[in-house]
Amino acid sequence: MLILTPNLPDPDGFYEALIAAHDGLTEDESAALNARLILILANHIGDPDTLAEALKTAADPG
Amino acid sequence: MSAGAARTPPALRLYPYARSADQDADTPARHPVIVIGGGPVGLATALDLGRKGVPVLLLDENEGVGEGSRAICMAKRSLEIADRLGCAAPMIARGIVWNLGKVFHEDRKVYEFNLLPEDGHAFPAFINLQQPYLETYLVEAIRRAQAEGAPIEIRGGNRLTALAPDDTGATLTVATPDGDHTLRADWLIACDGASSPTRTMLGLDFEGRVFRDSFLIADVTMKADFPTERWFWFEPAHRAGASTLLHRQPDGVWRVDFQIGWDVDRDHELKPENVRRRLTAMLGPEIDYDIVWTSIYTFQCRRMRRFRHGRTIFAGDSAHQVSPFGARGANSGLQDADNLAWKLAMVLRGEAPEALLDSYDHERRQAADENIAASTRSTDFITPKSKVSHTFRNAVLALAGRHAFARPLVNSGRLSTPCTHDGSPLNTPDALPGGPARTRPGSPCPDATLEDGFLLPRLGDRFTLLALNIDPDSDLPCVALFAPPGSDLAARYLGAARQALYLVRPDQHVAARWPSHDPDAVAAALKRATGTPC
Numbered sequence: 001m002l003i004l005t006p007n008l009p010d011p012d013g014f015y016e017a018l019i020a021a022h023d024g025l026t027e028d029e030s031a032a033l034n035a036r037l038i039l040i041l042a043n044h045i046g047d048p049d050t051l052a053e054a055l056k057t058a059a060d061p062g
Numbered sequence: 063m064s065a066g067a068a069r070t071p072p073a074l075r076l077y078p079y080a081r082s083a084d085q086d087a088d089t090p091a092r093h094p095v096i097v098i099g100g101g102p103v104g105l106a107t108a109l110d111l112g113r114k115g116v117p118v119l120l121l122d123e124n125e126g127v128g129e130g131s132r133a134i135c136m137a138k139r140s141l142e143i144a145d146r147l148g149c150a151a152p153m154i155a156r157g158i159v160w161n162l163g164k165v166f167h168e169d170r171k172v173y174e175f176n177l178l179p180e181d182g183h184a185f186p187a188f189i190n191l192q193q194p195y196l197e198t199y200l201v202e203a204i205r206r207a208q209a210e211g212a213p214i215e216i217r218g219g220n221r222l223t224a225l226a227p228d229d230t231g232a233t234l235t236v237a238t239p240d241g242d243h244t245l246r247a248d249w250l251i252a253c254d255g256a257s258s259p260t261r262t263m264l265g266l267d268f269e270g271r272v273f274r275d276s277f278l279i280a281d282v283t284m285k286a287d288f289p290t291e292r293w294f295w296f297e298p299a300h301r302a303g304a305s306t307l308l309h310r311q312p313d314g315v316w317r318v319d320f321q322i323g324w325d326v327d328r329d330h331e332l333k334p335e336n337v338r339r340r341l342t343a344m345l346g347p348e349i350d351y352d353i354v355w356t357s358i359y360t361f362q363c364r365r366m367r368r369f370r371h372g373r374t375i376f377a378g379d380s381a382h383q384v385s386p387f388g389a390r391g392a393n394s395g396l397q398d399a400d401n402l403a404w405k406l407a408m409v410l411r412g413e414a415p416e417a418l419l420d421s422y423d424h425e426r427r428q429a430a431d432e433n434i435a436a437s438t439r440s441t442d443f444i445t446p447k448s449k450v451s452h453t454f455r456n457a458v459l460a461l462a463g464r465h466a467f468a469r470p471l472v473n474s475g476r477l478s479t480p481c482t483h484d485g486s487p488l489n490t491p492d493a494l495p496g497g498p499a500r501t502r503p504g505s506p507c508p509d510a511t512l513e514d515g516f517l518l519p520r521l522g523d524r525f526t527l528l529a530l531n532i533d534p535d536s537d538l539p540c541v542a543l544f545a546p547p548g549s550d551l552a553a554r555y556l557g558a559a560r561q562a563l564y565l566v567r568p569d570q571h572v573a574a575r576w577p578s579h580d581p582d583a584v585a586a587a588l589k590r591a592t593g594t595p596c
Contacts, residue, residue: 031450035457043467 002053074194076126076201079219085243093119094410096234096247098222098260100124102133102193103378103395104253105200109147110403112207112214114523116410119245121236125218127197130355131281134190134311135389139480139506140396141185144196146523146570149203150185153196156312157189163292165472167459169299173469182550183509184516187477190311193392222254225263231373249406250374253395258380264371270364271438273385274324275445277361278303280337281354283314284345294474295344296444296459302340305444307474315354318344319386321445328358361385363438365430369398370423377402382430387440387475390433397480398426404523404568408592418593421488429481436476443473480506483571490565490574490587496558497575507570510551512543517551523568525588531561534579538565538588567591 008014021037022030042051077100084091095111097104100122108120136144136153144150164174179187204214223242224235231248252260261268293308300306303320311317320340322331330336337356345351365382369375378395402422408414446452461468483489483504492502500508507528510517520541521528527540530551534540545552556562565574565587574587589596 028453031453032457032460035454036461039454039457039461039468039471040465 002050002057004057074126074129074198075218076198077122077216077218078125079239080217081238081240082217084245085238085240087243090233090244090246092246093117093248095119095249095251095406096121096245097251097253099252099254099378099380100126100197100216100218101128101253101255101378101395102196102200102392103399104251105197105204106143106147106396106399107251107253107377107403108214108216109149109200109204109207109212110399110523111407112204112212113147114403114407115213116407117213118215119247120214120216121220121222121234122216122218123221127194127201129194130357131192131194131279131311131315131317133193133196133389133392134309134317135188135393135478136191136196137188137389137393137478138183138185139478140393141189142509142518142570143396143400144199145184145519146400147200147203148206149199152199152202153189153191154185156195157191158290158310158312159186159189160290160292160310162289163294165459165462165474166293166295166298167456167463168297170463172459172463172472175469182511182554184518185509188389190309190317192311192313192315195312196392222259222263225250225260225374227264227372227374229372248373249410251402251406252374252376252380253378253399254380256379256383258376260374261366261376261380264374266371267367268364268383269367270362270383270434272362273360273441273445275360276322276324276326276328277359277386278320278322278331278337278340279355279357279359280318280320280341281311281315281356282318282341282351283354284316285350288316296455296474298344300343302343305474306344308344320344322358326358331358332356359386363434363441365427365434368423369426369430370419375402375406375419375422377426381426382434384430384433384437385441386437387444388433388437388478389475390437390478393478394429394433397429398422400569401426405593414592414594421486421593425481425483425486425488428483428485432481433478440473440475444475482506488567488573488591488593490583490590492575493583494559494562494575494577496556497562498554498557501555501564501572501575503572503574505572507564507566507572508554510554511549512551517543518570521566521570523570525568525573525591526566527584528555528562528564528566529579530555530563532563532579534563536579536581536584538584565591 095118097108097120108118111118141150161177165172221237223237226233232250234245290310295306298306305321307319309317369381377398384390405418446455458468458471462472486504489503527538529542530545533542563576563579567573573591
């Protein structure tokens with residue numbers, strides 16, 4: 001079950017760390033970092049239904 | 063895969079053209095089964111039918127085995143089929159077994175893996191063996207079967223040039239060095255490859271996805287000690303190919319595959335000096351080698367919408383084509399032959415209705431879809447089609463070096479495994495509580511160790527009951543075995559059950575299973591598995 005309600009204890013802190021991780025990177029390097037991050041998080045989640053739901057949710061540009 | 067036209071070298075003319083009486087007949091000679099094509103699939107189909115006593119004529123425009131190593135990975139299931147057909151021993155004797163693989167990205171080794179194959183199987187997960195050896199051993203097995211009376215005939219130098227199918231078979235025009243003649247076939251099996259002339263003559267579809275890439279194969283003998291390992295480079299620093307695969311074959315020959323891009327000048331790339339430039343860049347200037355064979359291939363992933371068209375049936379590459387990654391071409395073609403031969407033999411003997419052959423179409427299309435999906439996934443990983451796909455592929459490779467979790471995502475080809483025919487009309491619903499999933503109805507029987515050998519040879523090639531820890535009284539051939547707790551036989555066939563009865567098809571797939579012997583249930587399952595209305 002994909003959690004779509006607030007679940008980050010420190011939203012501002014996480015957001016800052018996410019942006020900071022890209023400091024000084026080229027666009028290609030940033031894209032590579034994002035890809036590695038997605039793969040790491042996907043493996044952590046593991047559950048196929050949750051991942052499918054996340055893919056579906058992300059595919060909607062809003 | 064489509065390679066350059068193969069010419070038969072004289073040394074391998076195993077069945078040279080010889081004039082047959084059919085060429086002088088006043089009316090077209092009639093044959094119950096004609097097989098078109100002398101590749102592994104055609105030869106295996108003819109051998110299997112002939113061993114079952116079905117008269118079969120195989121026509122091949124060539125006069126023997128083709129040139130070049132071509133399909134080199136024979137998976138365990140193919141070896142098991144070959145064993146049933148009596149030609150696995152020379153394959154094992156000559157084939158190369160490997161377990162260690164290494165994956166490189168640029169000039170960095172990402173990781174290495176050991177296949178650690180499961181114990182309790184007569185045959186390894188697969189062997190590397192050049193296709194001409196497989197074809198030769200199949201022809202030798204046909205010769206042995208003929209000597210024992212199997213009604214098989216091979217005619218080399220006989221090329222199908224026209225075909226008129228009808229409700230009771232087909233009329234064939236066959237060209238030979240002595241001119242054309244006409245034959246009648248009750249059943250026609252087209253095993254004539256990815257560019258199947260039979261398919262073209264019938265104007266049948268063959269649709270799928272084109273991969274805009276080409277691969278250069280070089281078979282080389284090296285005068286250096288190289289370990290028996292599979293090495294796969296993604297984006298190698300030597301730049302000899304966008305990806306490169308090194309694989310060992312028998313006779314000290316190494317297969318090198320270079321991914322060289324779509325818009326290539328074939329003649330230019332195949333010039334020995336240009337092939338050598340790539341090889342030397344990859345192997346290093348200090349390695350001395352000789353080139354044995356080269357070829358450039360492209361491929362598509364596609365299949366026919368249906369494999370059975372009345373009394374013409376397609377098998378192997380003529381029916382479905384996959385990328386070479388995962389060794390699913392020849393291996394799946396042999397499974398087609400395995401699936402088709404017993405069904406056609408039963409129909410011809412009047413033991414099953416023609417409708418049984420629709421299950422060939424059903425089951426092997428299912429297998430083709432599985433193989434196409436697997437090989438398409440491998441291809442998309444090896445040759446990413448977009449920038450983002452390339453980014454993710456390289457992210458996987460970057461993570462795989464340090465983190466085990468990413469290694470299962472690395473896809474340089476998934477080993478061919480046989481299809482479990484879930485949903486087949488021949489299956490009886492699973493009735494064995496606690497039975498292992500891997501032997502559910504539709505599954506190919508996994509091998510297992512017995513006290514005095516292995517299980518699969520005992521199952522033979524007729525409908526057979528496999529009885530574990532029970533002793534049924536049945537008219538069917540029955541293999542009754544004691545499966546001790548903890549044995550691989552118990553693990554693979556009993557699971558949580560204490561005893562079991564399996565109905566095994568002639569191709570050694572499970573048709574049905576129960577916890578006990580109910581003769582009526584067995585009779586009903588047998589009817590269902592032979593396409594007979596209950």
